[in-house]
Amino acid sequence: MLLEKLSNLDGASGDEAEVRNFIKGKVKNYVTNIEVDPFGNLICFKKGRKKSPIIIIDAHMDEVGFMITGKRQDGTLTFSKVGGINTSVVIAKTLRIGRKKIRGVVGIKPVHLLEKEERKKVPTLKELYIDVGAKSDKELKDIEIGDFAYFDTDFERLSNNVIKGKAFDDRVGCSLLIDIARKEFNFPLYTVFSTQEEIGLRGARVIGNRINADYAIILEGTGAGDFPSRKENARVPFLGKGPTLTVMDRSMIADRELLEIIINIAKREKISYQLKQPGIGGTDAGRIQVSQRGVKCSVIAVPARYIHSPVSLMNTKDYRDTFKLVMAVLRHLGRGR
Amino acid sequence: MKNLIRKLTEVFGPSGLEDEIRRVIKREITGYVSSVKKDPLGNLIAHIKGKGKRIMLAAHMDEIGVVTSFIDKNGFIRFSNVGGFFPIHSLTARILFENGVVGVIGEERRKSMTDPIEMRKLYIDIGAKNRKEAEKLVPVGTFGSYQREFKDLGKRVVAKALDDRIGCAVLVEVIKKLKVKPKFDTYIVFTVQEEVGLKGATTSAFGVDPELAIAVDVTRTGDTPEASKMAVKLGGGAAIKVKDRGIVCSPAIVKKLKNVALKHKIPYQLEILERGTTDATSIQLTKGGVPSGAVSIPSRYIHSSSEMVDINDVEACIKLILKFLKTDFT
Numbered sequence: 001m002l003l004e005k006l007s008n009l010d011g012a013s014g015d016e017a018e019v020r021n022f023i024k025g026k027v028k029n030y031v032t033n034i035e036v037d038p039f040g041n042l043i044c045f046k047k048g049r050k051k052s053p054i055i056i057i058d059a060h061m062d063e064v065g066f067m068i069t070g071k072r073q074d075g076t077l078t079f080s081k082v083g084g085i086n087t088s089v090v091i092a093k094t095l096r097i098g099r100k101k102i103r104g105v106v107g108i109k110p111v112h113l114l115e116k117e118e119r120k121k122v123p124t125l126k127e128l129y130i131d132v133g134a135k136s137d138k139e140l141k142d143i144e145i146g147d148f149a150y151f152d153t154d155f156e157r158l159s160n161n162v163i164k165g166k167a168f169d170d171r172v173g174c175s176l177l178i179d180i181a182r183k184e185f186n187f188p189l190y191t192v193f194s195t196q197e198e199i200g201l202r203g204a205r206v207i208g209n210r211i212n213a214d215y216a217i218i219l220e221g222t223g224a225g226d227f228p229s230r231k232e233n234a235r236v237p238f239l240g241k242g243p244t245l246t247v248m249d250r251s252m253i254a255d256r257e258l259l260e261i262i263i264n265i266a267k268r269e270k271i272s273y274q275l276k277q278p279g280i281g282g283t284d285a286g287r288i289q290v291s292q293r294g295v296k297c298s299v300i301a302v303p304a305r306y307i308h309s310p311v312s313l314m315n316t317k318d319y320r321d322t323f324k325l326v327m328a329v330l331r332h333l334g335r336g337r
Numbered sequence: 338m339k340n341l342i343r344k345l346t347e348v349f350g351p352s353g354l355e356d357e358i359r360r361v362i363k364r365e366i367t368g369y370v371s372s373v374k375k376d377p378l379g380n381l382i383a384h385i386k387g388k389g390k391r392i393m394l395a396a397h398m399d400e401i402g403v404v405t406s407f408i409d410k411n412g413f414i415r416f417s418n419v420g421g422f423f424p425i426h427s428l429t430a431r432i433l434f435e436n437g438v439v440g441v442i443g444e445e446r447r448k449s450m451t452d453p454i455e456m457r458k459l460y461i462d463i464g465a466k467n468r469k470e471a472e473k474l475v476p477v478g479t480f481g482s483y484q485r486e487f488k489d490l491g492k493r494v495v496a497k498a499l500d501d502r503i504g505c506a507v508l509v510e511v512i513k514k515l516k517v518k519p520k521f522d523t524y525i526v527f528t529v530q531e532e533v534g535l536k537g538a539t540t541s542a543f544g545v546d547p548e549l550a551i552a553v554d555v556t557r558t559g560d561t562p563e564a565s566k567m568a569v570k571l572g573g574g575a576a577i578k579v580k581d582r583g584i585v586c587s588p589a590i591v592k593k594l595k596n597v598a599l600k601h602k603i604p605y606q607l608e609i610l611e612r613g614t615t616d617a618t619s620i621q622l623t624k625g626g627v628p629s630g631a632v633s634i635p636s637r638y639i640h641s642s643s644e645m646v647d648i649n650d651v652e653a654c655i656k657l658i659l660k661f662l663k664t665d666f667t
Binding site: 214236247248252253254256275277278279280286289290291292293294295296 | 352353354376377378380404405406407416417418419477478530533534536537539540541543544
């Protein structure tokens with residue numbers, strides 16, 4: 001499974017080269033043209049027999065991560081977040097830093113040494129530091145301020161269907177998109193791997209300027225809500241219940257007509273689907289939708305539990321069903337009206 | 338005029354679901370314009386040919402609303418906001434859904450009356466006995482908006498969605514009353530999805546590629562008891578926007594609007610809005626940039642089911658825009 005390799009690669013917003021090079025190698029023999037735009041987006045074009053409709057499928061390459069902000073004389077490192085991460089998932093984790101992937105840990109006092117008050121609260125990021133085992137800053141020659149750091153998580157299979165890894169948001173979209181780029185279509189298809197989604201949909205801003213598309217489908221890894229403690233009304237989407245469709249999120253209202261087409265195809269193909277809780281999150285669709293004269297957009301996502309942490313879980317059946325649905329939707333749109 | 342306002346405000350149309358209001362407006366203006374078309378996002382773009390600069394006038398068709406997000410086993414429906422839907426205005430209000438079903442907004446027990454009213458504690462009751470019954474009528478992902486009839490209070494009118502159907506009414510009247518060729522190559526755009534981030538204005542402006550633009554939308558007033566300080570009054574005339582949260586208006590357009598108002602004795606007031614913005618904000622940043630401004634209709638109780646405007650202000654806005662279109666602009 002390509003997702004295994006993609007999940008193990010490191011690529012925070014602005015540091016997507018490793019992921020981009022991997023993807024390039026996987027798709028270059030299957031597309032008509034491949035280019036990296038000035039913003040780092042990887043834009044692959046597949047010419048079709050027909051001239052229309054022009055369709056974009058987009059997934060973002062970047063993940064949330066960290067950046068080294070300073071070296072201290074005692075050999076520890078200060079750092080900040082790149083993208084949205086809850087500080088409590090950072091504590092006591094192993095991180096890998098920079099291109100040399102130097103290991104370090106986010107240290108925390110053992111419980112014995114914590115004051116009574118300290119036990120009750122989560123430290124702020126400013127109080128945290130990375131410890132690479134150096135005695136002083138002189139031993140930090142291979143680390144530079146501005147280096148990115150990542151959760152040191154290895155992909156693994158937890159059960160027959162459930163896999164664990166980091167960065168499923170949105171390497172699962174990248175993996176689907178590679179699978180799709182290797183198929184043949186009779187219309188012009190742009191498979192776009194975008195940058196800097198996690199820090200404000202930045203790569204997607206320029207994609208729509210370059211490509212004048214009729215439709216855009218955004219592939220995502222979206223946060224599942226099926227935790228045991230949640231109130232019943234906040235638990236959608238569930239792992240294992242199929243591709244997740246967006247009616248409305250913080251970045252856009254999905255095109256109604258396109259959404260209905262997708263739902264009808266899912267019903268016809270007997271693929272179980274779920275609707276994401278409206279009003280939460282945002283995706284590249286929010287930018288692509290308002291580019292040029294406007295683009296009809298929809299988001300199709302694979303639910304993943306615990307995203308933006310080192311331990312996301314995903315169901316491989318959801319992956320297969322999402323692939324099946326996206327392919328059926330593309331074939332349908334390709335037929336035209 | 339009042340009939341047109343009644344007709345436009347009573348139509349259903351939260352952001353993203355502007356089909357019906359677009360049909361109604363299209364019917365109103367067909368025959369008065371050189372051409373009219375719909376763009377990919379659903380904006381209605383009317384063109385009145387003229388020789389001068391290309392101008393874009395914009396009013397948004399969408400209104401605030403809700404979208405259903407979850408149905409519990411007893412048939413109560415949870416929802417999310419579409420645009421600036423204020424919980425405090427919504428208690429026990431009626432919601433009309435896209436398929437005609439009506440529900441009432443209820444609230445979980447509040448521990449103390451001084452606790453805030455929170456969106457996540459509200460639900461919609463459509464009178465269903467259980468989940469199955471509710472799901473059949475209003476599945477998750479169904480859009481709704483306030484249901485409220487128009488009311489004529491004499492000089493003033495009350496209705497839902499005056500934000501921004503009153504702007505639409507102003508531009509429909511401008512189209513109907515223009516008669517002579519304008520001094521501009523005029524595009525009048527009824528935009529979509531303003532309430533969720535000025536989306537329709539962004540894409541329609543890209544298509545129209547205007548040389549200047551004026552948005553027509555409501556603005557708040559400072560004339561109600563203990564209102565926050567603002568110099569705009571209901572009945573004080575057309576509001577010429579100087580600045581709001583999103584835009585500093587083109588000084589040339591502000592000046593021109595002022596001069597036109599003075600010359601034709603049209604009552605006007607200058608608007609500085611501390612909160613909120615309008616389509617002009619995104620039009621301004623289109624392509625190489627577009628000098629932009631706005632003419633606002635003063636309105637009380639914006640984003641509630643009972644917004645209020647003064648008919649004299651509405652007439653002043655129509656006249657101001659008509660005269661503006663007939664004045665040379667260099």
